Structures are given as C-alpha cells and as structure tokens.
Amino acid sequence: LSRDKLDADTWDEIEETLLLADLGVDPTTELIDRLRERVTVLGVRDTEHVRELLREELKALVDPGEGLDRSLAIDHAPGRPAVVMVVGVNGTGKTTTVGKLARVLVADDKDVVLGAADTFRAAAADQLATWGDRVGVPTIRSDRDGADPASVAFDAVKAGIESEADVVLIDTAGRLQNKVGLMDELGKVKRVVEKHGPVDEILLVLDATTGQNGMQQAKVFSEVVNVTGIVLTKLDGTAKGGIVVAVQRALGVPVKLIGLGEGPDDLAPFEPDAFVDALLA
Amino acid sequence: MFATLSDRLTATFKSLRGKGRLSEADVDATIREIRRALLDADVALPVVRQFTSRIRERAVGIEVSQALNPAQQVVKIVNEELVGILGGETRRLRFAKNPPTVIMLAGLQGAGKTTLAGKLGRWLREQGHTPLLVASDLQRPNAVTQLEVVGQRAGVPVFAPERGVSEGQGVSGTSQGDPVQVARDGVAFARDKHHDVVIIDTAGRLGVDGELMQQAADIKAATSPDEVLFVVDAMIGQDAVTTAMAFMEGVGFTGVVLSKLDGDARGGAALSVVGVTGQPVMFASTGEKLEEFELFHPDRMASRILDM
Numbered sequence: 001l002s003r004d005k006l007d008a009d010t011w012d013e014i015e016e017t018l019l020l021a022d023l024g025v026d027p028t029t030e031l032i033d034r035l036r037e038r039v040t041v042l043g044v045r046d047t048e049h050v051r052e053l054l055r056e057e058l059k060a061l062v063d064p065g066e067g068l069d070r071s072l073a074i075d076h077a078p079g080r081p082a083v084v085m086v087v088g089v090n091g092t093g094k095t096t097t098v099g100k101l102a103r104v105l106v107a108d109d110k111d112v113v114l115g116a117a118d119t120f121r122a123a124a125a126d127q128l129a130t131w132g133d134r135v136g137v138p139t140i141r142s143d144r145d146g147a148d149p150a151s152v153a154f155d156a157v158k159a160g161i162e163s164e165a166d167v168v169l170i171d172t173a174g175r176l177q178n179k180v181g182l183m184d185e186l187g188k189v190k191r192v193v194e195k196h197g198p199v200d201e202i203l204l205v206l207d208a209t210t211g212q213n214g215m216q217q218a219k220v221f222s223e224v225v226n227v228t229g230i231v232l233t234k235l236d237g238t239a240k241g242g243i244v245v246a247v248q249r250a251l252g253v254p255v256k257l258i259g260l261g262e263g264p265d266d267l268a269p270f271e272p273d274a275f276v277d278a279l280l281a
Numbered sequence: 282m283f284a285t286l287s288d289r290l291t292a293t294f295k296s297l298r299g300k301g302r303l304s305e306a307d308v309d310a311t312i313r314e315i316r317r318a319l320l321d322a323d324v325a326l327p328v329v330r331q332f333t334s335r336i337r338e339r340a341v342g343i344e345v346s347q348a349l350n351p352a353q354q355v356v357k358i359v360n361e362e363l364v365g366i367l368g369g370e371t372r373r374l375r376f377a378k379n380p381p382t383v384i385m386l387a388g389l390q391g392a393g394k395t396t397l398a399g400k401l402g403r404w405l406r407e408q409g410h411t412p413l414l415v416a417s418d419l420q421r422p423n424a425v426t427q428l429e430v431v432g433q434r435a436g437v438p439v440f441a442p443e444r445g446v447s448e449g450q451g452v453s454g455t456s457q458g459d460p461v462q463v464a465r466d467g468v469a470f471a472r473d474k475h476h477d478v479v480i481i482d483t484a485g486r487l488g489v490d491g492e493l494m495q496q497a498a499d500i501k502a503a504t505s506p507d508e509v510l511f512v513v514d515a516m517i518g519q520d521a522v523t524t525a526m527a528f529m530e531g532v533g534f535t536g537v538v539l540s541k542l543d544g545d546a547r548g549g550a551a552l553s554v555v556g557v558t559g560q561p562v563m564f565a566s567t568g569e570k571l572e573e574f575e576l577f578h579p580d581r582m583a584s585r586i587l588d589m
C-alpha cells in the first residue's frame with residue numbers, strides 16, 4: 001500500500017495549496033497537469049518526491065530560464081537623475097514603498113528627491129514628506145490640494161536636475177484601473193515627465209492580499225504606462241501573493257522588490273526561492 | 282473560454298437528452314463549473330466547498346424537461362443561495378440607548394478605514410446626527426492629518442489630541458501617543474459635548490500582528506463600541522478567510538464594510554467573510570469621494586460575483 005500513496009488526497013492537497021496562495025485556477029491546473037505528466041514519466045511513487053517536483057515546477061514558473069532582470073534601472077547619464085515612477089491601485093503601499101526605497105538609495109550614498117504627484121488623496125503629500133523627513137531627503141510638493149499632478153512631477157524632476165540628484169522618485173495617486181479618466185491622467189504625468197527625458201523605471205505596486213483582480217491591474221497599468229517592474233507589498237502578512245506568478249508570466253514584467261512591513265527598512269529584493277518556499281509552506 | 286457561469290453551464294448541458302433527473306455526471310459537471318466561477322471571483326476555497334455541497338444537493342433534484350432550461354435552473358439556484366448567505370436584507374446600524382453610539386473601524390492596512398470614517402460621518406450628519414471622528418491611528422504617517430482633512434470635507438469635527446507619526450520627528454519617526462487613551466478620551470469628549478455618534482479610526486494591522494491586535498482589543502475594551510466594523514477591500518483574494526478570522530477572534534466585529542467596489546474586482550471576498558464569520562455586510566464603499574457610499578445590496582453582490 002505504501003507504494004501507492006499518490007492518492008487523490010495528495011493531488012487535492014497540492015491543488016489546495018496553490019489555489020489558497022491566489023495562483024488562480026488556470027495556472028494551478030496547468031501546473032498540476034505538468035506535474036502529473038512528470039510523475040507518470042518518472043514513475044514517482046512517494047508524496048515527498050512529488051512535492052520536490054512541485055517545487056521545481058513552481059520555481060521554473062516564477063524564475064524562467066532566460067532570467068528576468070530584477071535590478072532597478074537607476075544608473076543615470078551625467079546631468080540627469082534616474083527617474084522612477086510608482087503606480088498602482090488605491091492603498092497598495094505606493095507612498096510607503098517610495099519612502100523605503102529612498103532609504104535604501106540614501107544608504108547607498110545616492111542623492112534622492114521625492115515628488116509628491118498624489119495631489120488628490122487627503123494628506124498624501126504630508127505622508128510622503130514625513131517619509132522624506134524620516135530618511136533625510138527633500139520632497140517636492142504643491143502647496144495646494146488638487147494641483148496638477150503632472151506639473152508637480154515635472155517640477156520634482158526639474159529640482160532633481162538642478163540639485164544634481166541621482167534619483168527622483170515620483171509617488172502617484174492610487175487609482176483603480178477601470179477609471180479611464182484617472183488612467184489617462186497617469187499617462188499624462190508620464191508624458192510630461194518625459195519632457196525632461198525618459199522615465200527609467202515604472203514600478204507597479206501590487207498588494208499581496210490581492211486576488212485575481214491583480215492580473216487586470218497589471219494589464220491595464222502596463223498598457224497605460226509600460227510597467228517595468230513589480231513591487232509586491234504586505235508579504236509580512238498571511239497572504240502569499242500568488243497572483244504575481246501569472247502576472248509575471250503574462251506580461252514578462254519581473255517582480256523586483258517586496259514589502260515586508262511598515263518601517264523604513266522593510267523593503268527587500270525579490271528572491272524566487274524564498275517566494276516559492278513561502279508559497280508552499 | 283466562456284465568459285459567464287450561465288454560458289458555461291449552457292455548454293455543459295448542450296448534450297443533454299431526454300427527461301428525468303440530471304445524471305450524476307451532469308451534476309458533477311455543474312459543480313465543476315460553479316466551483317470554477319466562484320474561485321475566479323476570489324471566493325475562498327473553504328467557502329466554495331461549503332457552497333458547492335449545498336448546490337449539489339439541490340442540483341440532484343433538477344428535472345430535465347423540454348420546457349425548462351437546466352442551465353437557467355442551476356443559475357437561479359446558485360443566485361438564490363448566494364443572496365441567502367449574503368443576507369436577504371441589509372442590517373441597519375445599532376444605536377446606543379444612551380448616546381453616544383460608538384462605532385469602531387478595524388481592518389488591514391490600506392483597506393479604506395479612514396475614508397470610511399469620513400463617509401459614515403457625512404452620511405450620519407445628513408440624517409441629523411452629530412457625529413465625532415476620533416483619530417486613534419497614531420502609526421501610519423500623517424493618518425491624523427488625513428482624518429482631519431476628511432473630517433473637514435465631511436463637515437464633521439475630529440477629536441485629535443495627538444499628532445501620531447508626522448513630519449519633524451527625524452529618522453526614528455516612531456514617537457506617538459497612546460491610541461487607546463485617545464479613543465477613551467474621544468468618547469468622554471463626545472459625551473461631554475453631546476455628539477451622539479463617535480467613529481473611531483484605527484491603524485491598519487495584520488491578523489498575524491499579535492501586539493497590534495491586542496491594541497485593537499484594548500481600544501474596544503476601553504470604549505465598548507455598539508458596532509465594530511471590519512473594513513475589507515473588495516479586491517482581496519483567498520487571504521480573506523484567514524484575515525477575517527484573525528479579526529473576529531482578535532477583536533470581534535459586528536459588521537462588515539466592503540470597500541473599493543467601484544473597481545472591477547468580482548468581490549468574492551464578501552461571500553468568504555460572511556461565510557466564515559457569520560457577520561453581515563452592512564455597507565459598500567464605492568469611490569474615493571465621501572458621498573460614494575451606500576447600503577450593501579446582497580442581490581447586486583450575488584450578480585456581481587456570478588458576473589451576470
């Protein structure tokens with residue numbers, strides 16, 4: 001009997017693990033089909049070995065062979081700072097990520113300027129300025145609510161150029177991807193900033209608790225502003241953030257950073273092995 | 282791929298012939314499609330299981346005849362069951378016999394609590410109440426300022442004796458007052474100044490953060506709220522169950538508010554949270570503006586989850 005322990009329960013458990021991690025039905029089904037095939041071909045009979053293969057398959061999905069470049073594009077030409085824009089739906093952790101990222105860059109001896117292009121949400125610029133204060137970098141903001149976010153972003157890059165900064169980090173307002181007007185506004189922020197030169201990095205901040213809607217977020221934001229990297233926040237909670245597996249595969253945009261808390265030091269590089277381990281734990 | 286459950290079931294039953302009950306294979310196929318639809322809508326797996334076993338019982342009884350389309354019958358059953366679980370009628374806020382009525386907000390980071398405080402305040406003021414917002418989030422940078430701005434937009438006063446984390450604190454940024462004390466003082470202030478409703482905004486916290494969960498429990502113990510509202514983002518996925526249970530056990534809540542329903546997430550979390558906690562969804566938050574707020578409608582939510 002022990003030879004044939006690969007019963008329905010084993011497969012159910014595997015499926016459950018993947019679904020509960022928000023991987024989604026299609027990716028889960030595909031992964032399990034592939035796994036079943038390998039199990040048959042290899043004549044695998046024990047659960048332990050299946051789990052090992054599962055880990056391999058998942059790792060291959062999260063970190064495909066050609067190797068996604070997960071480094072931040074923050075090298076810059078002389079006379080112009082690298083420009084990073086942070087975008088996403090409401091409440092995912094954009095402003096906090098800008099603050100934490102500034103901290104990392106400052107620790108790396110970079111001169112950083114923050115741009116408060118969320119002129120909409122109550123006290124958004126104050127929140128960013130507090131982060132700037134925390135990590136010791138200046139924040140460019142408008143002195144009134146409801147100012148044009150594109151011109152604040154433009155001014156921030158201008159200030160970055162004038163002060164010979166290394167990196168300008170632009171925080172934008174949260175917006176749901178089905179709000180056409182707000183998405184147009186985001187496109188405009190980018191275009192106006194590009195008058196100074198190209199935007200080097202556009203980070204989409206996805207909340208790890210997000211379910212299947214995360215794919216729609218990634219698709220629409222990518223169409224509007226050409227996302228170059230994903231930041232997966234709130235991984236310090238119980239959520240696994242499995243939606244990024246499908247997102248990465250569908251769009252080819254790598255997860256670059258993860259958020260692990262609300263403090264200035266709670267930002268880390270994305271590590272596929274650790275992510276897969278946590279997902280299967 | 283078929284867009285809706287109804288389309289998929291129609292395809293499933295296309296080869297159906299003759300009369301009598303649905304065969305076991307037909308029922309299995311039906312359940313598979315329903316399971317799939319619910320998972321795509323982010324209903325949590327344990328809740329999907331409970332739900333499909335109820336549907337299975339009813340599907341077994343379906344008679345196939347020339348007159349009735351079995352796909353439509355199944356969709357009708359699913360819809361009825363969904364509405365049943367989500368609650369037939371919206372539960373109203375419970376007001377205290379001796380004012381002030383205390384409403385405490387709780388939930389994960391970024392769920393929409395502070396915005397909801399403004400929405401509830403505005404809504405109650407328009408009904409002739411005299412609400413007071415209390416700034417007990419001293420942790421998120423400028424949460425107090427945010428609540429003050431929201432209160433001003435809502436035309437509702439804000440009790441904010443502490444600044445919380447804000448500019449000018451240097452690198453540490455952790456100097457803060459006591460959120461429990463602020464909540465307690467806020468209720469006393471409201472009683473003194475004859476505000477008949479107190480809405481306590483609290484910091485976002487994770488279910489696994491024991492210390493912050495205890496703080497929320499302490500705020501509750503210090504203010505004996507008439508309602509504790511759990512605010513949950515309509516975009517949340519499978520984690521809805523773990524988080525809702527953590528808040529239920531760690532703080533205890535009496536109602537649920539679903540936020541960001543103006544998005545295009547299907548909002549299966551509504552079913553997950555109600556399914557595992559038994560607490561009703563009372564309100565829907567449908568935008569960033571303070572008037573974008575309404576009573577929760579179970580029937581609309583059922584259609585939305587089913588993508589109908």
Ligand SMILES: Nc1nc2c(ncn2[C@@H]2O[C@H](COP(=O)(O)OP(=O)(O)OP(=O)(O)O)[C@@H](O)[C@H]2O)c(=O)[nH]1
Pocket residue numbers: 088089090091092093094095096097118121124172173174175205233234235236237258259260261262266390391421485487
């Ligand atoms: N636990 C945890 N909380 C986080 C993390 N990142 C952000 N937060 C919290 O999530 C909440 C929302 O973060 P913000 O940075 O304000 O999010 P945002 O995307 O800028 O929000 P909007 O500008 O309103 O759209 C705050 O309470 C943050 O402290 C994280 O990695 N872990």
Ligand SMILES: Nc1nc2c(ncn2[C@@H]2O[C@H](COP(=O)(O)OP(=O)(O)OP(=O)(O)O)[C@@H](O)[C@H]2O)c(=O)[nH]1
Pocket residue numbers: 090091121174176388389390391392393394395396397418421424483484485486540541542543544566567568569
């Ligand atoms: N589109 C939309 N945005 C919302 C809704 N409710 C809140 N928001 C936005 O979501 C973000 C987070 O809202 P907050 O009210 O700050 O959330 P919170 O739960 O107080 O966050 P923390 O205090 O950081 O835990 C902000 O950008 C709000 O404007 C809603 O119903 N629809």
Ligand SMILES: [K+]
Pocket residue numbers: 234235236237238239240278
């Ligand atoms: K996690």
Ligand SMILES: [Mg+2]
Pocket residue numbers: 094095096118124171172173174
């Ligand atoms: Mg923000």
Ligand SMILES: [Mg+2]
Pocket residue numbers: 394395396418421424482483484485
């Ligand atoms: Mg708040």
